Amino acid sequence: MQTSDHKRTVAHSVGGSGRAVLLTLAATIVAIVVVAGIYAQASPRSDETAFTLSGGYPIDVPGGVGAGDTGPGARSAYDVFSWQSFIALNSPTDGGMPGENGDNETLWSTWMEDFQVLVSDGQTPAPWGAPLRLPTACKTLTDGDGITRILTHASKVDGVVGLFDQAQAGPLIDQNGSYVRYEILINEPMYTYIRDNRLYNQAGLNAFGQIDFPSGSLDTSTVGAIMVKAAWKVMGAGDDPSRFHVSRAHVFNQQANTCAVETLGLVGFHISTKTVSAPQWIWSTFEHQGNAPDADAPGTGAHYSFFDPQCATKRPGPDCAPNALPPTPWNPQLPNQKPVQVERVTRIDATTAALNTKFQQLLRGVNAHSVWANYMLVGTQFPQLPDDPTDPQGRPFPQYLANTTIETFLQGRVPTVSSNCIGCHNRATATTSAKFSDFTYILSRVTAKY
Amino acid sequence: MAASPQYDVVIVGAGIAGAIMAKELAGKGARVLILESGPRDREDRKSFHDSYLTAMAKLPNSPYPPYWHGNDPKHEPNKEAVPRPMTAMTFAWPGLEEFKKWNGSQAKFDAFNKQSYLTYTATTELPFLSTYERLAGGTTWHWLGTALRFTESDFRMRSKYGQLVDWPITLPELYDDYASAEEMIGVSADVGDQRALEPYLGAQFPEGYEYPMKRIPMSVSDNLLGDTIKGLQFDRQDLEMTCTPQGRNSEYRDGRPACQGNSSCIPICPIQAKYDATVTLRDAESTNLVTTLTKAVVTDLEVGPNGLITGVNFLQYSGDVGNYQAQRKTASGKIVILAAHAVETVKILLMSNGRRGIANASGQLGCNLMDHLCYLGYGLSNQQGFPYRGPRSGSGIESLRDGPFRKRRSAWRVDVGNVGWQWADDDPTRSTHDFISGENKSCLNPGQEKLFGKALAERLNMANTRMLRLCYLVEQEPQQSNRITLSKNLFDGLRLPRPEINYSVTGSEYTLRGIVAAQQATDLIFDKIGANRHFPDHRQNYSHFINDSGYPGIEFTMDGKNYKVNLYGAGHIAGTYRMGFTGHDSVVDSNSRCWEHKNLYLLGSGTFPTITTGNPTLTIAALTFRASRSVLNDLQHL
Amino acid sequence: MTIEPPSDFFDMSSILTGFTVRTLRLAQQDADFYGVFDDVYGGAWLKDLMGFYVARVQAGSAPEDIGKAILADASPVAETARALMVFWYLGQIAPHDDSRDLRIPSANHYAQALVWRAIQAHPTGVSTLRFGYWAIPPAPFDDYL
Structure with missing residues (x-):
């Protein structure tokens, strides 16, 4: 746990010590602004000359994009924003560029886990940067020294609901029969807002007015609330850990009260950023390239983490139906779990795919074997009409967006039920009065009364 | 696995009654097998919602399989493995003036029956107006969510008003079970709103009661x-x-x-956001003591010499319309529970004993079919x-x-x-x-x-x-003549007889x-x-x-x-295996146990002696909690 | 592959439906009203309707007059225009040759159908609002147009 403390301290101070723009591979350098200990970056621009690799946070897309009378749905500026966020958040905790010295501990891994604000009655969340407390079942593990990551979204911990289940669906089981685990973390502005306003218990939530997390503002050059949701798979047979961002972590199952140390590979990554132009937040989602093929072009020879090209031959029957919920009961400890046959239902947009190639090249320019170059942006959802009085969702674009490892079962194009980031999070509430919780389900899961 | 004798209890039907029963029993360590005739949703309701949104007629059955639009011979009820009544099937029922012209013509009824899962005798004056679903989760997929308690008088119509019949149970006896049902379903209400009705409806809640949600x-x-x-x-x-x-x-x-x-x-x-029984079904299964077999259509029950049910015969089918493969299997448990709905449960009992029927000494089985x-x-x-x-x-x-x-x-x-x-x-x-x-x-x-x-x-x-x-x-009076029997010449896709209904108002x-x-x-x-x-x-x-x-x-x-x-249907199908005070005039006792077969329970609104003035689901759930205690008690002694 | 409709299509649809071009564009973004109408309705009917419309625009007619001309009893394009209006309003469309074969081509066409906006509501099954919204009146009518 010393390590954890140390890293958090480092991460904190890095913010103040000037992480410079390390590499600028494109013609134009985007300004990096130093504010309040956090590097902030001015507007991402969609013209191609502006691409740059930097560790600074993008703050917002100026003026949004809007749906004028001529052409709603321009996505490029938000996609650039997403990539800049990805690079900033995955930068090493001790400075430098992602992948510069091989795989690295990431800046976001030093943020606070959702369950750190989901305290018990009478408790206050620890100060920003405080280390995690290990469940008892994990403390006895001798090979766990120095591990700072605990994946509790395998089960309920202190009222944390989420299990290994995906939001309002079921578990994703990989080709080796292992359950994918999820982790939710929030940045300091968001954590502080919850802590300072006592939104970690029902009394505080009820006493508080409208929940309105800080928004990233270009005017004041401040970074707003950011949430991250990561999907991890156990590195097992057939997996090549050198192609993943990996982390060793305690994987805890509360049902059985067991804990194990596993090497996990990052397969999916959401970044949700609240900004002035996007009060409904900006929803960026990334995936490992080896997750699953497109539905209309199923791969043949390649090894996928969540797809078996020979499934139909090996296991004829309903098991190979794409993106089908696994048979119940859902319990990671049961033997002989059947993998979910995952396909990407909606192809990545062509302009987004082209942008992916560019940023992956930039990352390979840092390190030819960079694990980060194996990740791709699936898309960015943003509100086109954030102030539409008829639609609190602000007319999101694209209408549907799904990560095959986080919204596996919700892919598709059916209104209300298919994965729509803003659409789903617009339903997030807190308290027994269903107060709107500003697009986060973390506050929905607050159980402490006082 | 299917025919394993390792189960304490076999439950037929994965709707709200079956799921609650399974959860209650498994929670106390019993091993449970659920046989569900229909399929299970593995697409997380996406395709159901898609079917609903693209349906021209947005009817209670629209989202769910099997699909029927009234004009496709391939999906007629004699082709489907698990057909069920659908609103679209009554579209062919004539307007009143035209119906008068039918004048009881068998040929007209035959033509109608061809396209309707529920078939009718020529003495019928009205089609049965309600529908249900056959899939895991049951009809709670399309229930409205109304969760009213019945009133004290609802249980005592004969003694209080000289009309209808009394239930062998009173409202205060159900208070705790209503509370359990409201907790499991997750009912949102203000008890003060409900208490304000006391001048009209009498007390419905014990002192200090609060609903689970505002x-x-x-x-x-x-x-x-x-x-x-x-x-x-x-x-x-x-x-x-x-x-x-x-x-x-x-x-x-x-x-x-x-x-x-x-x-x-x-x-x-x-x-x-609306409760459906898939929630409870998953909870039950998470105990690892409950196994659910879908596409398992029960054909009949075997009865031993002492009247105990010794086996549950079922067809496990696969394939699609026109090309089903079905395997005959038998499951057994110490106790058998039919929770297959007011129509299907009757069918199973009538198909047993070589289609001579069981559990019917009272002659009430299949009678008193009611709806709101x-x-x-x-x-x-x-x-x-x-x-x-x-x-x-x-x-x-x-x-x-x-x-x-x-x-x-x-x-x-x-x-x-x-x-x-x-x-x-x-x-x-x-x-x-x-x-x-x-x-x-x-x-x-x-x-x-x-x-x-x-x-x-x-x-x-x-x-x-x-x-x-x-x-x-409108509360419908129970009438003996409103009755379900088995059709002698109309079948479903697995060659099981379809229900035949005689129905008048x-x-x-x-x-x-x-x-x-x-x-x-x-x-x-x-x-x-x-x-x-x-x-x-x-x-x-x-x-x-x-x-x-x-x-x-x-x-x-x-x-x-x-x-x-x-007239329109409310989807509240009741009365067909009523509970009562004695085995002479009812099918089950106040614990939903068959008078004649001591290890057989029948759940659902089929047990309601009267349809009352409240929507039935909450009371179905409450009566299931009540029955579960009786089942657990029986398990100790069997 | 969805083809971006010409702006005339939106301008004409705006006259027929009473909704702004912006609202129509957003609906088209989620559900292809233009291409699917052409496919399902068949023939050159949409082309003829557009031609009729463009000629009136070029002749300098006022929008309201163009609407009346399109829908006049003797108009050769009135039937097509009404089919298009039904499609925009309800998401329902039938082939020109078989008007009884009315269908909803996709869930998104139903979800974007304009009638729900006309009545300040949302399609049943597709609410984008939040818990309890129904306890207060909706935004003003004009905001929905």
């Missing part, structure tokens, strides 16, 4: 109507609007969100209530559910709709076609105007934002008087609303008799006056 706010239109009917009296009782206890979340609860007002509770809640007969009253308000916003129904008029009038007429509650005339008239679709094409099917366009541009939008707005629809759920003056009262109360309410301000040449009350096919109707004379009314 009430769901009433809609703009509910509040407007509530104000409108203030001060009105009918049968010497006040008309009062009450926020309905609803099985929909009013807060984030156990991973499911608060209601978002999608207004499609029937037939599907896209976000599962729905009378729809609809019209316009003078104020904008903005329907089509919020839960499909969130309020009702409950103050007339009980009263001295029950000595002579059946009672009702009024479900106040939040979706304009959608049920009655398929709006806003119908009025849109009317104002674009110059027709008048909605009765809103007598001038046959053809509009476009903003004028079109404004006119649709003027009509649709003022629509009111009242659904009277006009034989019960008690029921008819309730329908007349519903019509009178509608007039009273629209009289209060007054002259139609926005469509000055219209009447305010648009309810009228429709003589078209697909609108089953009845005709009768009451107190010298002639009535023609259309």
Whole structure:
């Protein structure tokens, strides 16, 4: 746990010590602004000359994009924003560029886990940067020294609901029969807002007015609330850990009260950023390239983490139906779990795919074997009409967006039920009065009364 | 695995009763096998919702398989493995005048029966109007969510009013089980709202009771109507609007969100804010003691020499329409529980013992088929209530559910709709076609105007934002002659006999008087609303008799006056294996256990001796909790 | 592959439906009204309707007059225009040759149908609002156009 403390301290101070723009591979350098200990970056621009690799946070897309009378749905500026966020958040905790010295501990891994604000009655969340407390079942593990990551979204911990289940669906089981685990973390502005306003218990939530997390503002050059949701798979047979961002972590199952140390590979990554132009937040989602093929072009020879090209031959029957919920009961400890046959239902947009190639090249320019170059942006959802009085969702674009490892079962194009980031999070509430919780389900899961 | 003898209990049916029973038993360590005739959703309701959204007719069955649109021979009920009654099947039922011309013609009935899962004898005057689902989760997929307790009088109709029959159980005996049911379903309500009805309905809650969640706010239109009917009296009782206890979340609860007002509770809640039995089924399975087999259609029960059920025979099928493969299997357990719905449970019992039937010493099995007969009253308000916003129904008029009038007429509650005339008239679709094409099917366009541009939008707005629809759920008298038997010559795709129904309403003056009262109360309410301000040449009350096919109707004379009314189903199918005080006049005892077969339980609204004035699901759940204690007790001694 | 509709299509649809071009564009973004109408309705009907419209625009007619001309009893394009209006309003469309074969081509066409906006509501099954919204009146009518 010393390590954890140390890293958090480092991460904190890095913010103040000037992480410079390390590499600028494109013609134009985007300004990096130093504010309040956090590097902030001015507007991402969609013209191609502006691409740059930097560790600074993008703050917002100026003026949004809007749906004028001529052409709603321009996505490029938000996609650039997403990539800049990805690079900033995955930068090493001790400075430098992602992948510069091989795989690295990431800046976001030093943020606070959702369950750190989901305290018990009478408790206050620890100060920003405080280390995690290990469940008892994990403390006895001798090979766990120095591990700072605990994946509790395998089960309920202190009222944390989420299990290994995906939001309002079921578990994703990989080709080796292992359950994918999820982790939710929030940045300091968001954590502080919850802590300072006592939104970690029902009394505080009820006493508080409208929940309105800080928004990233270009005017004041401040970074707003950011949430991250990561999907991890156990590195097992057939997996090549050198192609993943990996982390060793305690994987805890509360049902059985067991804990194990596993090497996990990052397969999916959401970044949700609240900004002035996007009060409904900006929803960026990334995936490992080896997750699953497109539905209309199923791969043949390649090894996928969540797809078996020979499934139909090996296991004829309903098991190979794409993106089908696994048979119940859902319990990671049961033997002989059947993998979910995952396909990407909606192809990545062509302009987004082209942008992916560019940023992956930039990352390979840092390190030819960079694990980060194996990740791709699936898309960015943003509100086109954030102030539409008829639609609190602000007319999101694209209408549907799904990560095959986080919204596996919700892919598709059916209104209300298919994965729509803003659409789903617009339903997030807190308290027994269903107060709107500003697009986060973390506050929905607050159980402490006082 | 399928035919393993390792189970303590075999449950037939994965709906709300089966799921709650499984969870309660497994929670106490019992090993349970569930046999479900239908499939299970593995697409997380996406394809169901897609089917709903793209359906031209948005009916209770629209989202769910098997699909039937009334014109596809490939999907006729004799081809499907697990067909079930569908509203679309009654579209072929003629209007009243045409039906009179049938004059009991067997050929006409035969033609109708071909396309209908429920088949009819020529003595029938009305098709059975309600439907159910056959898939894991059962009919809670398309239930509305209304979670009312029954009233004290509902259980004591014979002793209190000299009508119908008493239940072998009283309301206070069910208090705890109602509380368990409300907790499991997750009911949102304010107990104070409900207690305010005590002057009319008597006590329904023990001291200190609180619902699991706060009430769901009433809609703009509910509040407007509530104000409108203030001060009105009918049968010497006040008309009062009450926020309905609803099985929909009013807060984030156990991973499911608060209601978002999608207004499609029937037939599907896209976000599962409305409870359905798949929630409990998963909970039951998470104990690792419950195994669910789907596409397992029970054909009959085996009975041992001492009357105990020794085996449950079923067909496990795979494949598609026209190409099914079915395997015969047998499951056994110490106790067998049929929770297959009021129609299917009867079928299984009648198919047993070489199709001579079991559990029927009383002669009541399959009899007393009941529903809430729905009378729809609809019209316009003078104020904008903005329907089509919020839960499909969130309020009702409950103050007339009980009263001295029950000595002579059946009672009702009024479900106040939040979706304009959608049920009655398929709006806003119908009025849109009317104002674009110059027709008048909605009765809103007598001038046959053809509009476009903003004028079109404004006119649709003027009509649709003022629509009111009242659904009277009329308590139907149980009648022996309303009966399910097995068809001798009509089968389903697995060659199992389809149900044959004999069904009539006009034989019960008690029921008819309730329908007349519903019509009178509608007039009273629209009289209060007054002259139609926005469509000055219209009447305010648009309810009228429709003589078209697909609108089953009845005709009768009451107190010298002639009535023609259309009736609709509430989906509340009850009475077919009633509980009672003795085995001579009922099928099960007050614990839902068969009088004749001591290890056989029958769950669901089939056990209801009367349909009462409340929607049945909550009471189905409560009676299941009650039965589960009896089952656990029996397991100790068997 | 969805083809971006010409702006005339939106301008004409705006006259027929009473909704703004912006609202129509957003609906088209989620559900292809233009291409699917052409496919299902068949023939050259949409082309003829557009041609009729463009000629009137070029002749300098006022929008309201163009609407009346399109929908006049003797108009050769009135039937097509009404079919298009039904499609925009309800998401329902039938082939020109078989008007009884009315269908909803996709869930998104139903979800984007304009009638729900005309009545200040949302399609049943597709609410984008939040818990309890139904307890207060909706935004003003004009905001929905």
